Amino acid sequence: MKPCHSCRSVIDEYFLDKQLETLRDLTVDDFNICADCVTIVDDACVECGGGVYVPQNESDVPDYCPACRSDLIARTGQDPGWNCDTIST
Numbered sequence: 001m002k003p004c005h006s007c008r009s010v011i012d013e014y015f016l017d018k019q020l021e022t023l024r025d026l027t028v029d030d031f032n033i034c035a036d037c038v039t040i041v042d043d044a045c046v047e048c049g050g051g052v053y054v055p056q057n058e059s060d061v062p063d064y065c066p067a068c069r070s071d072l073i074a075r076t077g078q079d080p081g082w083n084c085d086t087i088s089t
């Protein structure tokens with residue numbers, strides 16, 4: 001069992017897995033934070049319509065889920081960031 005990076009409690013992988021269900025690709029192994037500290041917003045991804053993961057230091061809900069963001073990086077060679085309106089080109 002791994003401790004949460006944020007609150008130091010032991011990560012309950014069952015609850016975290018439930019929490020991550022709406023995300024593409026990401027599993028409990030990709031996170032070092034517990035279900036209480038992770039923020040997932042359902043149906044918020046502009047690309048796939050799936051859930052997005054809100055990074056701890058972000059206050060805005062991202063437009064892309066982590067899987068679509070890495071797809072975009074692979075496709076364009078550029079990191080779009082978390083929000084589609086940050087693209088300036």
Ligand SMILES: [Zn+2]
Nearest residue numbers: 004007034037
């Ligand atoms: Zn935590």
Ligand SMILES: [Zn+2]
Nearest residue numbers: 045048065068
């Ligand atoms: Zn997506």
